[in-house]
Amino acid sequence: ASSMSVYGEGLYETTAGERRAHIRRSPAEIKAGAWNPSGPDGERLRPIATDENKPVDLASIYALTKYAQERQVLIFGEAYGTDAVALRLFNVYGAGQALSNPYTGVLANFASRLANGQSPMVFEDGRQKRDFVHVRDVARAFRLALEQPHAAGHVINIGSGNAYAIADIASLLAEAMGVPEIEPEIINKARSGDIRNCFADIAKARDLLGFEPAHRLEDSLADFAQWVRSAGAIDRGAEMKRHLEARGLVL
Template sequence: YKTPDGRRIHDAHRKPSDIRIGQWDPLSAAGEALSPIPTDEEKRPDLASIYALTKYAQERAVLIFGQAYDVDAVALRLFNVFGAGQALANPYTGVLANFASRLANGKRPMIFEDGEQKRDFVHVRDVARAFRLALEQRQAAGHAINIGSGRSYTISEVARLLAEAMGVPKRPPEILGKARSGDIRNCFADIAKARELLGFEPSHRLENSLGEFAAWVRNTVVIDRGADMKRELEERGLVS
């Protein structure tokens, strides 16, 4: 994040008391409004969930192994991967899969908070190409590298774009006004390092790729477990 005067803030946190009253965006220590900026690889780790901790542990294990045994090891930090073939029955695998499952079953997508949180969506074909480049480019060895689109989308915008692609534009999302424990407000990639070390450039934008994704969904048996997910989180006290 950055402050109104341009200072970068690396450890902005949301207080549970703020979240409970609908103050979704983090504030500076002085109470200033902050603007989200792309996350680069130099940002200090500041983990908010067990899921994030496991991903960081895996990354460090790979890079430490590579250094210890003189193996060319690269850790790719994948942002929200989407595309035909992803699991649609598991509501924890990704927001697009969750939304598609709801829409395909005649239901409205469910969005936590206010829908204005921002994410980066990268197509699976771009991800596959990034892995190939990581194998080919020796200068990438020993690095952790963001793989994203370099763009940000609000979650409510994503729900709208997908509903249009699936032919149900009048099925708006249900804004829950509640937050899930461990969710961060904004997360989108700075991909300058991927461009420099890998020669990576994403070629499949979200807004231009949802038609193909929607066509695949239409020919897939889709089980909606969104309500189950919401109930499970609430029963465990992970929604506030």
């Protein structure tokens, strides 16, 4: 189980259709509220689906550990003649998430806030995009990877293949939880190390695994909201924000 975090920023293309794979925002740009990355010469860029050919760009300790783990597994498999595959999971959601851990997935974080009558905290301007994949689709992807011998030795994206703006996710979840009047709190500040956009190209998963997502986010939030209500959640979002600010990790 690897992670989309190994990519850093996702793929972009210029207005001329040229791919840009090595994109990072500087702290100065982020502090100035220049949320969208630009090219080396300042050219405008458009985010596109990230495929497995994008070089990794390890921008966090978490990404470093996940990349080390996937390489360990694949090197072991090649050396010992054992089938091994690394699935790069995008933003996984579903029943069973740790609702009271503010550093877990964004949907769980938002759900904890909403369940306690608080606005979801959205960093930057809320227009950053992510790919959300249901845990049942992820479980099926692992089963398929076990069943398909020609997947051995590969790294494969597992996502929904769709891109969602984070602020839109907060509003959709509020509606699903029956509190549409609770609007997201747009922070207009960034967390250190956060990327702007990354969403999955899942063509390789379709080709090698026969994988096709069965659970669209829009159709799954009602069930997720019902589970949140039954599970209970302690909101630690404000505490998380204070900790990040105290350590200089909010720009």
